[in-house]
Amino acid sequence: MATVKTNRSLTTHLLRRAGFGGTKEEIDALNSFEYDHIVDYLLDNRHKDPVPVDLLRRYQIDLSDVRTNISSGSYWMYRLAHNKFPFEEKIALFWHRVFATGQNKLIQGKPMVTQIEMFRKFGMGSFEKLLVELSKNPAMIMWLDNQDNHKDNINENYGREILELFSMGVGNYTEKDIKECSRAFTGWTIENMPYNAMKMRNNTARPFGYIAWQFKFDEKDHDFGEKEFLGEKGDFNGEDIVRIICKQKATAQFIARHIYHFYIKDELPVPQWPHEEPIDPSAIEFIIESYFKNKYNIKEVLRDLFKSEYFRTEEIYNKRIKSPSELVVNSVRLSGGFDIPSEEVYKATSSSVLMGQPLMNPTSVEGWQGGEEWINTGSVIERINYCSEILGDVNKDVVNNIVKQNPDKKNILNLCLGELGYIKLELSTKIPIEEYIENSLPESICSEEVSLIIKLIVSTREFQMN
C-alpha cells in the first residue's frame, strides 16, 4: 500500500482549483507523492489526444463543423470532461474569462473553438507570446473590429481593450496611448475579410457553410510611422506594443489579480480595481514578483503560487462557489464521463447555460464576474437538479462504485462523500443527513438508497463550493 505523503484535504483542494476536482481514485493515487511533486505532475503533463475527436465528429456530427453555440460549446465540454490533464483546460477557461470573446457576434462557432485551442497551446507559456497570439486570433479580431482598423482611419476598439481589459487596467495609460496602440495594430486582419465579414454581418451559412478564419497581416494597410507609446518611441508594430505592455508593473498587477481571483479567492469586480486595493496585497505582490522572475511565464507563476502558503492555507478551502462549468465538469468527471455516442454532452452544455455560464458566449467583454453572481433562485435549482441527475444515476460509476462496497446505514454517508471526491460536510449539514439515514433508510441499502444520499449531498453548500 502506498505511503500517504500529502494531506488529503490539500490534494483535493489542489485538484479542485487547478482542475475540476478529483475522483476518489485520482486523489488516492496522488496522495502517495510529495505535494510539490503533485503540483509538478499536474502542470507538466499534457495529453496528446484527450478526446477521440474522430468519434465525436462521426457520431455527434455537428461537433465537426461546430457552427452553432451548442455545438462549439459541447465540443469544448467534451474536452473539459475527458482531458486527462485538466490543468490545460482550466487555464483555457481562465483565459476565456479574461479575454472574453463571444460567439453571438461572430455568428459561427469555429473561430471560438480555434481561440480556445490557442489558449491551450499558449496559455501556459509566456504572457507576451499569448498576447501576440491573442492579437492575431481571428475571433478576437472580428470580436473587437480590428478588421476595420486601417492605417488612414483607425478603429480604437482593440487598441483600447488590450490595455483596459486584457493587460494593464484603467488608469495606467492615456488616450494617446490608445491611439498609438491602435495604429500599431493596423493591417492585422483576416484572410478574405470583406466576404467573411459580410457573411458574419448577414448571419448566413449559404452557400457552403462558413469559412474558418485565418489571420492576415496586410502590409499595405499598416501604419509604419513612428509612434509614442507608454513613454517609448519607435516604428512600433503590434508585437512591439505587446512587448512594452508586458514589462509594465501595472500589467503584472492586473494579471496577478485575475490569477488570485480565479485560483485563490474571489476578488472585487474588475471595474473597481483602479479604486480599491486587492483583498490580499501581499499575495498580489508575490504573484507580481513571480511574473517578472519567470519572464512572464504563466505556468511558472502558477507553480510558485500553488506551492505557496497563499494557496495551501486551509483558510481558502471550499471558499469559492463553483462556476457552472466547474460544477458541471466536476459532476461529469465523477460520474465517469460522457458516453459516446449520446446526447449527454449537449445536456451538460445547456445546463451550464441555464446556470449562467454559456461557454464561448460570455455576457460581456468583461467576462463573468463569478462569486455570488453565480447564485440566484433559478440557477440554484438547475445546479442541484443537474448534479442530482448525473451523479444519482444508478447506471453511472458513482452509485455502482458505492454499491460494490456493500454499504450499510453506518457507512453509507462516508462512502458517498468519498466517491464524490472526499467532500467534507459541516456538522450542521452532516447531522441532519445522518438522522435521515438512521430514521428513513431501510437496513438493506441498494442503489436507490445510494442515489438518494448522493442527491442529498450534491444539494449541500459544501458540494457546490470549490
Place this chain on the structure above:
Amino acid sequence: MKSTITKTKFKYIDTVGFTADVGGRGFHLPRDLAINSKEKVFVVNRSGAFHTAGLRVSITDVNHNYYGEFSKFGKNPGELYWPCSITFDTEDNVYITDEYTHTISVFEKDGNFVKRWGNKGNKQGEVNSPSGIVCDQNNELFIVDLHNDRVQVMTTSGKFIREWGKKGDQDGEFNKPWGIALGNNNEVLVADWRNDRIQIFDKNGLFIDKFGSSGTDDGDLSRPSGACVDKDGFIYVADWGNQRVQIYDEKFNFIGKLRGQAKLSKWAKEYLNANQDEKRARESFSPVINIDNVEVHEESARIESYFWDPTSVVIDKNGHLLVLDSNRNRIQIYQRA
C-alpha cells in the same frame, strides 16, 4: 505483388446543392446519398443537435432539379433521429438506417412512409446502431451493424438471413465499420472505419481481400467512411479522416486522389444573385489561400473548394463520381478523364 500503377486523371464536372439548414432546396450535414433507377439522387440530411429542422431526405438530380423532401426529425415511425445510410430495392423503395433508434425505416419511392423494423441488441436480427446499408439485386439488405462490429444480411422486411464479423483487426473482423457497397461481381466492400482499411467479402461473408493502412500518404487511409466501384472495377474511397477521395484500380493499386475543387453550384449562384451585397463582397474572395500549418480538418474548414468531411461516394449510370461533401452541404461531381 502489385501491378504497375496506371496514371489516371479525374476531371471536376460540377457541384450540386448548397446549405439549407431549415428545410427546402438544399442540404444540411448530409450523411449519405444514393441514386435510384430513375437517376434521382436521394440525400440523407442528418442536421445538427438542437438544430434539427434540417433533418430530412432531399430528392434531387445531377442537373440541379429539386423534387422535394420527406421525413423529419423525431423518434416516431416515419421520422428519423440519427439517420446514417440509404439504399433502394429493385422497386425503388427506400431503406434508411437510424443509429439512434436502432431501426431501418422503409419508404415508398416517393417518400411515403411504409414501416420500420429493428430492435437494439446483439442477437441475430438485432442491431446496435445500424450504419451503412446496401441492397442487392435479390433484395437482400446488407447492413453494417456498427456497435456489434458485424455485417448482417436481412430481407427487406427485416428477417435475419446471415451475418459475419466481430470486433478486432484481423481479416474478417471490424472496428466500428461504417459504409458498405457492392462490386461488379456482387462482392461486398466494407469501410472498416477504425481499422483504416476496406475489406472485401463474397456475399456469404467469406473474406476475399483488403487494402489500405493507417496514414496520410498516397494509398493510405484514415477512417474511410464509404466506397464504390465503377464499371471498370476502379474503387473510390471516401477517405474521411484525410479529407479526400482516393481511387484504386481493381488490384488495389493507388491511381489517384481528389481533394475537392468545388465551384459555385447553380443554386449558390441563384442565391448570390438574390443577395447582391454578398455577391459584391465575394468578388474579391479567393477560395484557395496559403494555409498556416494546420491539420487537414482545419485546412478543409478554411478552403471552401476542398472536401470537408466527405462521407459518401457513388457512381451514376454515366460514370460520374458523386462525392457527398458533408460539412459543405453539397455534392461534388467528377469524371475519369
